[in-house]
Amino acid sequence: MNKRFLVALCLVVACLAGCSLPPEKPVTKDELYATGIYNFYTIKESPESVLAAINREGEVILDARYRDRPVFIKILALSSGLQVHVIEK
Secondary structure (H helix, E strand, O other), X not given: OHHHHHHHHHHHHHHHHOOOOOOOOOOOHHHHXXXXXXXXXXXXXXXXXXXXXXXXXXXXXXXXXXXXXXXXXXXXXXXXXXXXXXXXX
């Protein structure tokens, strides 16, 4: 029984660790513009809606285009700043 409890506890911790959390300090528009995503990519979402999603969820995935190629842009709010990942579709 003790082994089952330990396995269940590990699963719960793993599930909670995978959830995104809102940032401790709200992300500002200047921090978002410093990533340069609005200079290099065509993004339909406004900066204000992207900021609202980042500050609420801690991450956002955007549907964007780079030179007529569709891409996904994932932005994570970390304590060290914003982390941007670009993934081709």
